[in-house]
Amino acid sequence: MSLTDDNIDALVDVMVDKLRLEIKNRPLPDPAMVGIHTGGVWIAERLHQRLGIKLPLGNLDISFYRDDFTRIGMNPQVRPSELPFPVDDRHIILVDDVLHTGRTARAAMNELFDYGRPASITLAVLVERSGRELPVYAGIVGRSIDLGTNEHVKLSGPDPLELQIQKTA
């Protein structure tokens, strides 16, 4: 299965609608948005623009916070994280492309807390798939998919964005 740019736009539309409601109803006054490298940043760029969020978009590379460094080691091309606003007391919308095990979101939250104490964190993902290994929950979801352990979702981009589901033997 594969979803290309057009279909991804539709999923982004779904996320935009849900986020507008969430920001209004929770409420999340003057929120900041942070994308997780690499796919999360591509989605966050679109959401950030569509929602007209005033604070500049932040991005996180969670490589230094992974729990599998002792197994797979470090990639030297880690981009520096950029959070161009104070994290303290800020409502933060954390954006990733795929929520799978929950380990990336865990690492991203740890990193955010090393910058300060946010008022709240809302996780927004393009695709939520089965296979959670940690108690992590996405408040905003573009689409939910049930997949087996041998199936993988991968977002490639940034132009065009394409979502692919691959099977490994």
Place this chain on the structure above:
Amino acid sequence: MSKPNLQLDENGRLRHFLTIEGLNYQILTDILDAAESFSGITEQTVKKVPLLRGKTIVNLFFEASTRTRTTFELAAKRLSADVLNINVEASSTVKGESLLDTLRNLEAMHCDMFVVRHTSSGAAHFIASHVQPHISVINAGDGRHAHPTQAMLDMFTIRRTKGSDFGRLRVAIVGDIMHSRVARSQIHALNLLNTGEIRVIAPKTLIPDHARSLGIHVFHDLEKGIQDVDVIIMLRLQNERMQGALLPSEHEYFHLFGLTRERLEKAKPDVTVMHPGPINRGVEMESTVADGPHSVILEQVTHGIAVRMAVMSLCMRSQMGNQ
């Protein structure tokens, strides 16, 4: 002098960091890229990442050092490693057996990395060839041989101020090339990064005979040597390493080779002035230069932390991959 392959694992990745010799452009660039990432951590409220949590790093210093030891210590702590500082009174020679005994004891405490500084050339290499396979060794300066993390932090500082294309740059190293492990490592690193022109400027007595074989241009006149250079690296006059009458006096040295504001005008208008520290003010350069707009001496210290974090985590990566 050194077996370059000892530093690399079977996949060609950094395992120990002993000398710049035998490394390649890609490994040096990886270190600089990783250091770039780590330098962002200082902007965090909590200036720490959990990368080396649970690892124990031993600073094994057989020779006095403040700046190098503290930046290694800070680098290890910012990676969440536990740090042990051991200062061993310097003895003039590597006493093979007692040094090995020290090592065996530290290994028995389950340490993961040794950062070694020693007055004898080859000490870090000796230790690396005797430690258990899961331990990484980083050379923090051995005799007159090498000081590779200092060279890399200098490369990082140059890249930060002048951009990543070293081919455009003319770099001059001024001072006691003969006794300087820093200069030796810098010259190797500048060569690997394809620097346009490397110059060394020093009195004849302070330049080793083989200098020209390293692909560098030798000058004995400071004002001629720094003409149109982009970067000037001043070296410390190593009084404690100087034997015999290589120089008439410090005053005489400053008169001929001291960097003054007036002499600096021979270099490019945007020249960057570096010094590995500690500075002998009024000997290598006057204070108006050391503290002036062209100086990046304090940035070098800051960059030292990020570069050492990069070297430590890249060496550990290889160790972990082998488990």
